[in-house]
Amino acid sequence: MLASVWFGPHKPNMPTILEPVIKSVKELCTTHITANTPAGKKLIKAMIIAAVFDLPAKAGVLNTIQFNGYFGYICCKDKGDNLSAHQHVYLPTAAHEMRTESEMLQWADEAQALGKPFYGVKGASILSTIVNIPFGVPIDYMHAVLEEVVKSLMNRWVKVSNQPYSLHQYVALINKAMLCIKPPHEFRGSPRSIDTFAFWKASEYRVFLLFYVVPLLKDFLPCEYIYHLLLLAEAMHRLLLTAISVERAR
CATH class of the missing domain: 1.10.533 (Death Domain, Fas)
Incomplete structure (x- = not known):
């Protein structure tokens, strides 16, 4: 568990904060832990299946557009519509084509090459090395x-x-x-x-x-x-x- 406080004029750099956590998680996922149980010794292997964040933190960690911007919803490819300066909606009448993990990785590469967001993806996410994006990032x-x-x-x-x-x-x-x-x-x-x-x-x-x-x-x-x-x-x-x-x- 990492407890931290960030001071500064800007939001924290997520890779900087999460790098030691990701490193520890990878070690847990690739090595076994031996535990003594009433049934004897057990080999335990960890697996990360989900990562949950509130909406502003999710955009920062996933390196995507905020929820109130175009293509801000990471589960589908819809662009969405702005109803006002503070309201961005995804209408139920739209054809909701779901995103895949391979597409998210591909769009991250394209965004970095173009220097601008692609389908709402700004670039690579440090989280993609341990969690399936978008399926491993459920709604909070x-x-x-x-x-x-x-x-x-x-x-x-x-x-x-x-x-x-x-x-x-x-x-x-x-x-x-x-x-x-x-x-x-x-x-x-x-x-x-x-x-x-x-x-x-x-x-x-x-x-x-x-x-x-x-x-x-x-x-x-x-x-x-x-x-x-x-x-x-x-x-x-x-x-x-x-x-x-x-x-x-x-």
């Missing part, structure tokens, strides 16, 4: 879903009035129901009132989305909003499964 749902989507929904429910989705007038009733919940110890903490959501941790948003939100709000939100909320909660339940059947994946 803590920031993307919990602290972005769920927090944004709660902001609209609690702080907006005179809208069909507003819960402003029901906050006291929802808080009363919320504070009566007695979760098991695995949830690590008791629920807090929804009007304190701005101070919640990601773990609180997670429990709220996966377990509390639909039972709490089903009597207050119109059916169409509850239906879409169910889609989000069920989608996250499925994506967080360690194994999934073909039927449920459909």
Whole structure:
């Protein structure tokens, strides 16, 4: 584990920071570790299957365009569209052709030769020596879903009035129901009132989305909003499964 603090006018140079970590990881992946277990000595070999970052750090480590730029999404080849200075979207009507590891490596070489990004790739990534890019770099749902989507929904429910989705007038009733919940110890903490959501941790948003939100709000939100909320909660339940059947994946 590497703990570090970077001081300077610019963002850190990722190869400089990660080089000692990558070197240690490569050694773990190529050599065996002998461990004494109740069943006897075991030879253990490490393998890196995934690397997770928030969006700004991901772009820095992968040496790609930021998420809000053209070709900023590393999983597909879509260019995306700018809705505003701060909104870059990938429309569901587009033909989403997926990227491959070999293409990402090829585009890194082309970007270095051209001196400019190619399909959003600026150049080689130090991470490509130990992880499959893009398949080994999953989406960080803590920031993307919990602290972005769920927090944004709660902001609209609690702080907006005179809208069909507003819960402003029901906050006291929802808080009363919320504070009566007695979760098991695995949830690590008791629920807090929804009007304190701005101070919640990601773990609180997670429990709220996966377990509390639909039972709490089903009597207050119109059916169409509850239906879409169910889609989000069920989608996250499925994506967080360690194994999934073909039927449920459909």
